[in-house]
Amino acid sequence: MTHEIAFLTCHQKETVVAPILEKQGFAIRVETSFDTDTLGTFTGETPRTLTQVQAALKKAQLATELTSCRFGLGSEGSFGPHPQVYLLPWNLEVLALWDQLEQHAVYAILGTSDTNFASEKVSSLDNAMAFAAKSSFPSHALILGTPADSFFAKGIGSSAEFQERVEAALRISPSVWLETDMRAHMNPSRMRSIQNTTEKLSALLLSNCPQCHLPGYGLTEMIKGAPCEICATPTRIARAEKWNCLKCDFTELHPLHEVAPAKNCDSCNP
Incomplete structure (x- = not known):
């Protein structure tokens, strides 16, 4: 059975999104009647009033309202310095899939330094x-x-x-x-990031919550604090993954590392 997704975009993002989601039985319907630049522009003609996640969700919800489709898709990108290596540029992409019937959102988020932002x-x-x-x-x-x-x-x-x-x-x-120019249709590197984010969204749509059975169940946080193998002091190495459902808040911790190498311990290797 094919489900139609209304994708609110004016910058040809469907060229990389559609082939991936079509493999899961979704047909992309491009909706261009709403000017997404009214929600904010990279160059500042229109100030952004929503967070990046809020803007992606807003676009997805508008897509369902404008088309009466059950599913809507919104995309929002941002650019700035790398979160750890300040001199490197960083591209953060968010895709939001909104299920109007279930009132449920699935978010795919990807960060990458594969950008020409300058x-x-x-x-x-x-x-x-x-x-x-x-x-x-x-x-x-x-x-x-x-x-x-x-x-x-x-x-x-x-x-x-x-x-x-x-x-x-x-x-x-x-x-x-x-x-x-970081608009997707003007920037092949940005388009590649959107494609990779769609791959993440595709995987999340196949991951159902064990409790409510809605899609989008996945990793939401890395829990730091794996104990040092010598002195047992908590380190910055992740000890577990936190998986969470945004609909019913079901949560699981998936253990990663029982101990961390002493070279990563601030006490043993200050």
């Missing part, structure tokens, strides 16, 4: 071209300026256009802001 202020064409070269341009589009600039432009995807726009902007301003 920005820089430049004052010459040479510097601009250097930024473009290290940003995987022209396969990945660029943004010139900020929304307050008269020369602001998104989705620049050709070298000739980029050079022309930069030269024109530098005649107006001594320096210009450049950044990577």
Whole structure:
């Protein structure tokens, strides 16, 4: 039996999402009547008022409301510094599948440093071209300026256009802001991250809660504190996985490591 999923997207994300979910009997129905940019933009023309998870869920719920489909899908990405290695860029993707009948959401979340996310202020064409070269341009589009600039432009995807726009902007301003365009249809690396997040969602849809039997049962937290093999002091090594159902709150702890190597102990190896 095929279930239809309404996917609220304006940026062609269905090209990587649909082939994966179709394997589980879902047919993707793209819904474009709602402008998802009204919920916030990467470049700040529209401020974001929801958290990333809330925005993904909002899109999924809107998809069911607009189409009367039982299932809705929403996607939301964010970009910033790596949570541990600050100088590395980081892409966090969230996919939310909303079941209107059960009033139940399944979330797939993926973090990756496989992103070209970058920005820089430049004052010459040479510097601009250097930024473009290290940003995987022209396969990945660029943004010139900020929304307050008269020369602001998104989705620049050709070298000739980029050079022309930069030269024109530098005649107006001594320096210009450049950044990577992180919208999915302009950024193959972002699209790859969405594809990988969909793989996680697909796995979660096959994982049912032992108590309420709804899908989405999976890992929600790594429980640290595996004891040192020598002194038994709790370490930062995970001792268990916490699996949780977001619908009925059923929870299990899956043991991982009974002991941790002494090299990971702050007491034995400060």
